[in-house]
Amino acid sequence: MYQTIVVEKSDGVAKLTLNRPDRLNSFNVQMHEELQTALDEISTDKAVRCLLLTGAGRGFCAGQDLNDRAVSADQAPPDLGMSVEKFYNPLIRRITNLKMPVVCALNGVAAGAGASLVMACDIVVAARSSSFILSFAKVGLVPDSGSSWHFARAIGLPRAKAMAMLGNKVKAEQAEQWGLIYQVVDDDALTEETDELSKYLAKQPTEALANIKTLVHTAFDFSMNEQLERERQAMQHLGRSHDYSEGVAAFIEKREPDFKGR
Missing domain, CATH: 3.90.226.10 (2-enoyl-CoA Hydratase; Chain A, domain 1)
Structure with missing residues (x-):
């Protein structure tokens, strides 16, 4: 191809x-x-x-x-x-x-x-x-x-x-x-x-990694207070994800997490 x-x-x-x-x-x-x-x-x-x-x-x-x-x-x-x-x-x-x-x-x-x-x-x-x-x-x-x-x-x-x-x-x-x-x-x-x-x-929580990329790439473009707000928004969003629930469950159950990237 x-x-x-x-x-x-x-x-x-x-x-x-x-x-x-x-x-x-x-x-x-x-x-x-x-x-x-x-x-x-x-x-x-x-x-x-x-x-x-x-x-x-x-x-x-x-x-x-x-x-x-x-x-x-x-x-x-x-x-x-x-x-x-x-x-x-x-x-x-x-x-x-x-x-x-x-x-x-x-x-x-x-x-x-x-x-x-x-x-x-x-x-x-x-x-x-x-x-x-x-x-x-x-x-x-x-x-x-x-x-x-x-x-x-x-x-x-x-x-x-x-x-x-x-x-x-x-x-x-x-x-x-x-x-x-x-x-x-x-x-x-x-x-x-x-x-x-x-x-x-x-094998990691891909959506979280994507959010990390965005936050770091644009960190110089915002004031500290603006960046704090952007982090809060990302945390709010990711807290509702499958991978957050899976990560916490795996930690409590002392096993490897099975992240899906969503």
Whole structure:
């Protein structure tokens, strides 16, 4: 069905692999369109309760494929704003608003929009050899696809500005120390670690996790009193859910809960 991505489903997890390894999984129009279709399918599949995102080959994603006709600079000047609005912004919104946890298994380099895609995920586990590069300034551009938003919040203004202006490579261990990602593991352990993490999350109270995402993503947009009210509303809603009743019952009965994601 797909030519630039691979989608596999099992144990409540949809594993989506960017699959243009000869181009370091860089984006072209076809990949964007296939990602949109795949995310439509995943978001409406009630059997899927966690998304695992990774890349094929030796890199996660090198960002935009500059050979793609939609952004090529060797002809008439391209409308990069249109490309961002049509493809990248919808992708980042879909990932961040997906009502399930999104795990990233970061293998190899995440450059440009590839780094932006990583930061849209909820939990990032990186192979020790992997790295980030905000490479936009190297071609006379600015960080897009939410990079300026995510990186500034994750590592603070000084480091975010330096990464964006210098375009230096930040290795996985440095990214972990800065708080950019959740965890670094040895390269040969990445697949097992992220598969197990994703399977665990798929068994958790998915609706509660979705509410956690929403509260954390927008926490900087509200005053403390407004955030307290939003938390109250979420608690009121979740207190009526199946998973809350099941979680309390399992705790009292000293057994593992059987969450349904509702």
